[in-house]
Amino acid sequence: MAQRGAGDGLALRVIAPVMRVVEIPMIGLQRVLGINRLAWVFLLPNLLLFGLFAFLPVILNVAYATTGGANVLLEARPQIGLDNFERLLDCANHLDPNTCREDKFWRAVWNTLWFVTLQVGIMVGFSLLTAIVLNGKIRARGFFRSVFFFPVLLSPVVVALIWKWMLQRNGVLNAFLDWAGIGGYNWLVDANWAFAWSVFLSVWAHMGFYTLILLAGLQAIPRDVYEAATMDRASPWRVFRRITLPLLAPTMLVVLVLALIKGVQTFDEVYAFTGGGPGTATTFIIQYIYEEGFAGSPRLFGLSAAASLLVAAVLVVLTLVQLWVNRKNVNG
Amino acid sequence: MTFKAKTTTALAALIALGAGAASAQEIRFMCYSDGNECEVYDDVLTRFEADNPGVDVVVDVVPYQAILENLPVQLAAGSGPDMAKVTDLGGLAPYYLDLAPHVDRDYWEASFGDTLAWYRGAEGGDAINGMHSQLTITGAFVNATLFEQAGVEVPGSDATWEDWAEASRAVAEATQTPFPMAIDRTGHRFAGPAISYGAAIVAEDGTPTLSDEGFAAFTAQFVEWNNDGTMARDVWAGQGGATYQDAAQEFINGELVFYYSGSWQVGRMDEQVGDLFDWQVVGSPCGPAGACSGMPGGAGIVGFNATEHPEIVAAVIDFLAQEDIYAEVTARTRNLPAHLGVAEAGVEFEGASPAAAAALSAFAADLSDVAPSAFRYQGYANNRAMFGITAERVSQAIVGELSVEEAVARMATDLEAALADTQ
Numbered sequence: 001m002a003q004r005g006a007g008d009g010l011a012l013r014v015i016a017p018v019m020r021v022v023e024i025p026m027i028g029l030q031r032v033l034g035i036n037r038l039a040w041v042f043l044l045p046n047l048l049l050f051g052l053f054a055f056l057p058v059i060l061n062v063a064y065a066t067t068g069g070a071n072v073l074l075e076a077r078p079q080i081g082l083d084n085f086e087r088l089l090d091c092a093n094h095l096d097p098n099t100c101r102e103d104k105f106w107r108a109v110w111n112t113l114w115f116v117t118l119q120v121g122i123m124v125g126f127s128l129l130t131a132i133v134l135n136g137k138i139r140a141r142g143f144f145r146s147v148f149f150f151p152v153l154l155s156p157v158v159v160a161l162i163w164k165w166m167l168q169r170n171g172v173l174n175a176f177l178d179w180a181g182i183g184g185y186n187w188l189v190d191a192n193w194a195f196a197w198s199v200f201l202s203v204w205a206h207m208g209f210y211t212l213i214l215l216a217g218l219q220a221i222p223r224d225v226y227e228a229a230t231m232d233r234a235s236p237w238r239v240f241r242r243i244t245l246p247l248l249a250p251t252m253l254v255v256l257v258l259a260l261i262k263g264v265q266t267f268d269e270v271y272a273f274t275g276g277g278p279g280t281a282t283t284f285i286i287q288y289i290y291e292e293g294f295a296g297s298p299r300l301f302g303l304s305a306a307a308s309l310l311v312a313a314v315l316v317v318l319t320l321v322q323l324w325v326n327r328k329n330v331n332g
Numbered sequence: 333m334t335f336k337a338k339t340t341t342a343l344a345a346l347i348a349l350g351a352g353a354a355s356a357q358e359i360r361f362m363c364y365s366d367g368n369e370c371e372v373y374d375d376v377l378t379r380f381e382a383d384n385p386g387v388d389v390v391v392d393v394v395p396y397q398a399i400l401e402n403l404p405v406q407l408a409a410g411s412g413p414d415m416a417k418v419t420d421l422g423g424l425a426p427y428y429l430d431l432a433p434h435v436d437r438d439y440w441e442a443s444f445g446d447t448l449a450w451y452r453g454a455e456g457g458d459a460i461n462g463m464h465s466q467l468t469i470t471g472a473f474v475n476a477t478l479f480e481q482a483g484v485e486v487p488g489s490d491a492t493w494e495d496w497a498e499a500s501r502a503v504a505e506a507t508q509t510p511f512p513m514a515i516d517r518t519g520h521r522f523a524g525p526a527i528s529y530g531a532a533i534v535a536e537d538g539t540p541t542l543s544d545e546g547f548a549a550f551t552a553q554f555v556e557w558n559n560d561g562t563m564a565r566d567v568w569a570g571q572g573g574a575t576y577q578d579a580a581q582e583f584i585n586g587e588l589v590f591y592y593s594g595s596w597q598v599g600r601m602d603e604q605v606g607d608l609f610d611w612q613v614v615g616s617p618c619g620p621a622g623a624c625s626g627m628p629g630g631a632g633i634v635g636f637n638a639t640e641h642p643e644i645v646a647a648v649i650d651f652l653a654q655e656d657i658y659a660e661v662t663a664r665t666r667n668l669p670a671h672l673g674v675a676e677a678g679v680e681f682e683g684a685s686p687a688a689a690a691a692l693s694a695f696a697a698d699l700s701d702v703a704p705s706a707f708r709y710q711g712y713a714n715n716r717a718m719f720g721i722t723a724e725r726v727s728q729a730i731v732g733e734l735s736v737e738e739a740v741a742r743m744a745t746d747l748e749a750a751l752a753d754t755q
Contacts, residue, residue, distance in 0.1 A: 068753065069753060069754075069755070070753055070754050071408065072405055072408035072409060073408060073409070098734070098738065103742070104724075107733075169566060186565070186566065188570055189565050189566055189569045189570050191731055191732075191733075274570075274571075274572060275570075275571040275572040275573060275575045276571075276572025276573050276575075277569065277570060277571045277572030277573075277575075277727065277731075278569040278570060278571075278572070278727070278730075278731040279569070279572065279727050279728045279730070279731035279732075279733040280572060280728065280733060281572075281731065281733075282572065283572050283573065287572075287573070291573050291574075294401060294405075295401060295573065295574070296573075296574060296717075296720055297420075297423070297714075297716035297717045297719075297720050297750075298714075298717055298750055298753045298754045299404070299405075300753060
């Protein structure tokens with residue numbers, strides 16, 4: 001039986017009278033509403049906040065998506081049904097944005113798909129490698145774990161400015177290349193390089209988070225399985241393939257889905273890094289939504305809302321996958 | 333003093349303070365600065381406050397981006413300030429407070445002339461919606477020292493864009509300067525040379541176009557110059573969307589021979605170039621269509637019709653519009669005056685170096701070359717949409733996402749869609 005300390009006694013002496021005061025209206029409410037309905041009283045504050053800040057914006061978003069014009073007030077906007085969705089999806093060939101009515105939307109869609117594929121693939125691969133190394137018996141392990149996690153703590157704008165400072169025409173990298181006699185390059189004015197550096201920057205900024213999750217997953221694998229493999233003289237590669245990977249698979253799947261969701265939502269760091277350029281080379285879907293709704297002229301709130309609903313549909317699918325994976329993990 | 337007496341005194345003081353606060357009429361003035369404008373307004377408005385006890389004009393200094401992006405949303409939601417310094421002169425017209433019932437119309441019409449029409453937007457009419465506080469004009473800055481070092485003669489006042497391109501390339505090559513030319517990344521700066529190439533942009537009957545022969549000709553020339561190294565590619569290709577980007581830092585660093593920007597950069601050049609090199613303003617080069625036009629523009633101070641104190645807001649703006657106050661602000665902020673009386677009397681710019689004074693005079697002299705279509709474009713209510721479309725599509729042509737023909741065709745359809753959306 002647990003021992004009660006002097007502090008617990010003091011806390012009880014303070015809390016008990018307060019609880020007795022609170023109890024009086026609760027007993028009254030319970031008599032009026034019944035014990036089952038009383039639960040709603042406790043849930044009400046949270047439901048109100050959730051409704052106000054989550055459900056209401058979703059409803060408003062749907063409402064805006066079916067309206068046109070440039071007026072910000074919903075009641076002053078004409079109803080146009082699904083015209084915004086038609087405008088976004090109107091393409092002769094979806095693979096060629098030039099044939100689309102909203103070519104910038106499709107450029108952003110394809111950029112996002114490419115970005116997510118490359119960024120998630122590279123990031124999960126590097127995170128796994130880093131987690132395996134950091135899980136081993138290396139010197140200054142704590143220090144290296146901190147080093148890899150550090151970029152996650154930085155603000156996205158800071159990340160973007162650091163790398164812009166490194167990569168701009170008169171930046172650190174070009175100064176180094178000039179010093180080495182190789183000669184600099186205008187990285188952020190070349191569409192392919194700007195895209196590649198955006199992927200790199202994003203991997204650098206986020207891989208610490210996924211490394212941490214994978215590290216936790218690695219540490220959850222029972223030691224005795226590895227000891228048995230060592231006794232059986234299994235090679236390190238075989239151990240990795242037959243033990244580590246299968247036992248880490250559920251964690252990997254969670255990491256993959258989380259990274260996919262985060263990848264689709266990429267905006268702030270790349271926007272501050274390249275502004276979406278050169279041209280539209282690094283314009284992703286969230287930037288398109290932001291620019292159509294809030295930065296451009298006229299402000300196309302309806303088109304922006306419609307595009308955000310299309311993105312939301314993709315994210316809902318990815319989230320359902322994540323929930324399904326989690327449930328499967330919990331249920332074994 | 334007893335405790336009771338102390339309490340009574342404190343309460344009386346509190347009530348007096350409360351009554352004072354309740355009777356004070358607070359006017360919120362949202363202001364952005366190109367240089368020191370908000371600081372100067374804050375200073376001169378203390379005189380207005382002294383003459384009008386109980387009125388407190390609070391100058392809220394905000395970044396320019398807030399004026400462009402946040403203010404329109406605030407106004408649409410009915411939660412904007414009482415007055416502001418704006419640059420989307422015609423676009424915000426539905427929200428402006430008509431000052432006419434509160435000011436001397438004859439004085440305002442005589443002092444601000446045609447600029448009053450810029451604030452009337454698509455509606456037109458005869459309302460007095462704003463005071464043009466700083467007149468700007470686009471034009472070119474050149475690094476005279478680089479020309480001297482290269483032994484290349486600075487082209488004359490009737491030189492064309494091609495002449496300047498050739499001279500700038502020669503200077504850059506001779507002096508190992510990274511960039512011969514640069515134009516700020518905005519549709520506004522692009523419009524001056526486009527008009528000189530024959531673009532109508534806003535026809536006499538008010539019809540807008542971004543796809544006529546003249547506009548297409550300058551687009552093709554500009555794209556070519558960006559791709560052959562004549563123009564600094566960083567400026568237009570280094571950004572996405574319609575984001576504004578200037579090349580002032582490159583010019584100040586001595587990395588640029590010819591920089592096409594505008595009169596609002598004079599203060600910055602004066603302060604930051606110092607005696608690093610000699611610079612001068614050469615106005616706007618000429619184009620094949622015969623025009624040598626820049627774009628007029630600038631900022632103005634407007635009141636908003638949602639204000640609870642329309643008379644006071646009108647009085648504040650009218651105070652700033654008085655010739656002596658306007659002249660003082662112009663001199664202290666080193667801007668070109670839009671007030672005809674002040675312009676006629678001449679302005680002695682406070683603290684301006686000889687180079688800056690000469691530059692401001694050169695810009696002022698260039699005003700006579702501004703084409704009528706440039707004035708129409710500046711006053712056109714949907715010009716912001718056209719500026720954005722130009723920056724986006726021309727950039728796409730520069731980086732090769734679109735051909736020049738495709739970019740021009742896209743500009744036409746974008747403009748059509750934008751006009752339909754604003755109906």
